Amino acid sequence: MSQSILFSPLPLSQISLNNRIVVSPMCQYSAQDGKATEWHLVHLGQFAIGRAGAVIQEATAVSPAGRITYGDMGLWNDQQAEKLKPIAAFIQSQDSIPGIQLAHAGRKASTQLPWLGREQFAPAHPHGWQTVAPSPIPYHADEHPPIALTVDELKSIVDDFRAATKRAVQAGYQIIEIHAAHGYLIHQFLSPLVNERTDAYGGSFENRTRLLKEIIAAVRPELGHAHSLWVRLSATDWAEGGWNLQESIRLIGELKNMGVEVADISSGGAVHHQEIPVEPGYQVPFAEEVKRETGIYTGTVGLITTAQQATDILERDAADLILLGREFLRYPHVVYHWAQELGVPISWAPQYERAKLS
Known part of the structure; x- marks a missing residue:
């Protein structure tokens, strides 16, 4: 049997991934009033059984208006937190690290479940509500315009993230990831293509990044022993005049100094029309550049589908973590498969050991 960097531990400051x-x-759009159901326990639990190093729960809204759809997970009340405790506990019981992504959808909220059409509901619709954003610019031209947030409302959103972080920690999650990517509210503030404000939250780099840094400053004290703070960031808008890689590097450097431990690097999502050269590993260079320039631990995503591809990324020091989405949906126990493919000994759940190939 051989060793592999893909199956080596990653010791962070307070936790260690196996x-x-x-x-x-990965959003499941299957919550009820923001509360987790049996679907979420089984969906997330299967990955922990399969020995994922960490399991990051889907974008979980910090307020009702922050949901993408009416089926989104939420963490704005204690009843929702109670439903999450069994999920975090089960993931931990399988020697995996439970994580949660906290989010606000901004102008991309109030939409239909994706398998039913994805259209955005008007505020008066039973499944809709008034969306908010840095500026009153809709994502699609034919959508109901969002309302520009006031400074007082922004302070409330910062507190929503703080309160959700506190609940997440109490529920047992050890990784708290702030979602600042894919065109949702925080990314909307970052992008000059979406943010046309002229106050302290718009215009300059310092102003456009202010909301995210206020959120980080607010949530960091809520984390205690055995916790790690991550940020998911779109490294570029893939659009002229938009948020770009150099701004991402500058921002990640500042966030690292504020206590962010891992930068989960993705891209795109801020504007509707993009030309993205999608191919295997197409987002890896962004994570590699962020890692090289800032020294932060990075995670990379995007059409990573084989053990050798993932290994090559880590061996050339382009990233520290491989985050998989669709590949886990296709093969929930892909970790077992990759370990056997690479000839790496890992412990299987004893209930599943009979399936190991000799």
């Missing part, structure tokens, strides 16, 4: 394969947050 391997470098992480379940990326």
Whole structure:
């Protein structure tokens, strides 16, 4: 049997992942009033049984208006937190690290479940509500315009993230990831293509990044022993005049100094029309550049589908973690498969050991 960097531990400051394969947050749109159901326990639990190094729960809204759809998970009240405790406990029981992604959808909220159409509901619709954003610009031209947030409302959103972090920690999650990517509210503030404000939250780099840094400053004290703070960031808008890689590097450097331990690097999502050269590993260079320039631990995503591809990324020091989404949906126990493919000894759940190939 051989050794592999893919199956080596990653010791962070307060926690240690058993391997470098992480379940990326994937919305299931199956919550009830923001509360988890049996679906979420089984969905997330299967990945922990399969020995993922960490399991990051889907984008979980910090307020009702922050949901993408009416089926989104939420963490704005204690009843929702109670439903999450069995999920975090089960993931831990399988020697995996439970994580949660906290989010606010901003102008991309109030939409239909994706398998029913994805259209955005008007505020008066039974499944809709008024969306908010840095500026009153809709994502699609034919959508109901969002309302520009006031400074007082921004302070409330910062507190929503703080309160959700506190609940997440109490529920047992050890990784708290702030979602600042894919065109959702925090990313909307970062991007000059979406943020046309002229106050302290718009215009300059310092102003456009202010909301995220206020959120980080607010949530960091809520983390205690055995916790790690991550940020998911879109490294580029893939659009002229938008948020770009150099700004991402500058921001991640500042966030690292504020206590962010891992940068989960993705891209795109801020504007509707993008030309993205999608191919295997197409987002890896962004994580590699962020890692080289800032020294922060990075996770990379995007069409990573084989053990050798993932290994090559880590061996050339382009990233520290491999986050998989669709590959885990296709093969919930992909970690077992990759370990056997690479000839790496890992412990299987004893209930599943009879399936090991000799």
